[in-house]
Amino acid sequence: MIPRAREPFRFFVRTSLTLVTGIRARTVRELAGRLKEAPDSCVYQHTHRFLQEHQYLVPEPPNDFAYWATEMLQDEALGERLASVDTVRFRSLGELRAALLGVLEDHVLRNGEGRPAPPGKEFHFMRAVRFSVPTREVAHDLAEFGDCLRRVGLSSLYLHVFEARLRLPSVEANDFAVWFERELGEAELARRVGRLDPYAHTLQGLRARLLAMVRSRLKDLGHAPA
Amino acid sequence: MPRLEEYAPIVGADTLEELSLVADRVKGRSVLHVNSTAVGGGVAEILHRMVPLFRELGLDAHWEVIRGGEDFYAVTKKFHNALHGQPAEFTARDFQVYGETTAENLARLALDAEVVFIHDPQPAALVEKRGANRWVWRCHIDLSQPDERAWAFLRPYVERYDACIVSAPGFAQELPIRQVLIAPSIDPLSEKNRELSPDEVRGVLARLGIPTDKPLVTQVSRFDRLKDPLGVIEAFQRAKPYVDARLLLVGGSADDDPEGAQVLAEVRDRASGEPDILVHELPPTSHLEINAIQRASTVVLQKSLREGFGLTVAEALWKGKPVIAGAVGGIPLLIAHKHSGILVHSVEGAGYWMRRLLSEPEFATRLGANGREHVRQNFLLTRHLRDYLLLILSLDHPGEDFVPLR
Known part of the structure; x- marks a missing residue:
């Protein structure tokens, strides 16, 4: 008999619509100035949304700002520093914005305005309207959880594993880990799932890793697969 | 015409499931697309594919084509090129022809669907008789450097819409309405893209x-x-x-x-x-x-x-x-x-x-x-459909950047 949750886990999908703002930046200074005033939905679009859109690429470009600095401004040093800002380690979009701004402002301080992007290569600020939609996938125990996890879309994984960090109190947590611990009493599994590194896996790879963890735990519990 | 399930081996069952979850939120809504040609050109090609798929997803989708004479299409071709950035000379007669054809189509078309999508400049002025329903202008043109006179003529119409759609960020204009980025798409099951041995x-x-x-x-x-x-x-x-x-x-x-x-x-x-x-x-x-x-x-x-x-x-x-x-x-x-x-x-x-x-x-x-x-x-048709559905849903939540659905 495996533990059964009082509150089942319902999987949601994350999907978003992109809005264009007409706001653009040609230099690093302009980029910093615009980013400072931009709404959080702009920060989300150019970091989290960018990651989801490009996570199928190998190697994966880390965020829109780093990509623009490297490829459009041809400033590889700035690109590297922006790439090192780890989108999914921040607990709020405000903190993520501050980290990006720190790099940009430091760069301006050391190097001045810098050269502008060629015409047509400006940075275009966009915003995301985010929707979270409940799916039909609901799990009451670890076995059901594994079945659901096999079927849900990758946007669900992103939402529950990485974007969850914007909502949860600990950076080393995600929706799955919280549910495992709170509802199933699976503290060790929760700890391992909470420490998954997004950059070590594509989302498909992450799904396989999670499934392997769940299967292994079910085996320890003596649960025979249906 | 392929049915949605035929896309599953290509995009994955989860993508179709997501599409259906979003569609459930706008199921039964009446949606009307209006453009200027039933055959030829990318817009007609995409509507031929999309409208049946919208219906399959449970929307009451329809498609109407405006009518106009040769003189109207000569004027709108001039508009098209000018909005793409080519300098053009407009006469008072040009604007008169455009206005007359718009009036004829307003008298002929029922534009009372819950959401009306107007494609490109030719039918854009139909918005002048809009009611309380939602209107969206879908611009398929590169508007990055429009001829000023052409844009000055079109802009007041565009501002009467609830939202407009552009294909690339650089095509955005400063407008008081929401501008949505929806890139076009290809159909992986079409003759041009299907697998070949x-x-x-x-x-x-x-x-x-x-x-x-x-x-x-x-x-x-x-x-x-x-x-x-x-x-x-x-x-x-x-x-x-x-x-x-x-x-x-x-x-x-x-x-x-x-x-x-x-x-x-x-x-x-x-x-x-x-x-x-x-x-x-x-x-x-x-x-x-x-x-x-x-x-x-x-x-x-x-x-x-x-x-x-x-x-x-x-x-x-x-x-x-x-x-x-x-x-x-x-x-x-x-x-x-x-x-x-x-x-x-x-x-x-x-x-x-x-x-x-x-x-x-x-x-x-x-x-x-x-x-x-x-x-x-x-960039496949299924993403294109999803974006349209999300746009319809977003019209219920103007000004909101986060829409949690229960």
């Missing part, structure tokens, strides 16, 4: 007389200066001393386009005496042939100087080809440089990357594989 590909190339004994570097596009075919030849000539390949320029027939005929003549002239440069004219219905040619190519080029979007790049990427393309229009959305393809800004750059990709097949293969995945996730 190696035998089918070989058969088509043999029929067209295209030799395959050397790697093919191909550009498929109209013989138009904005596609820079002469620049493509020069880039190939720069790469040629280092690689043994053949350049293939394939374009539509230029019979009805005096400038196209002139460009084609220049291309033929520049290619004469060069056995490794082939120039092929194909009729506009040659979807299977284009499909086979793209699949037979080692590298695909789209060295455009200007683009409405650049869907031929998406077609080539979908076939897993490494693509070298001009960084214009929507192409930078399709290609992340050195990740899912190569963006170039010059003839020299195109020549350099041709050499690199032909000499480094592993890198070229990785670009092609990445490009195919990028298109699978972001």
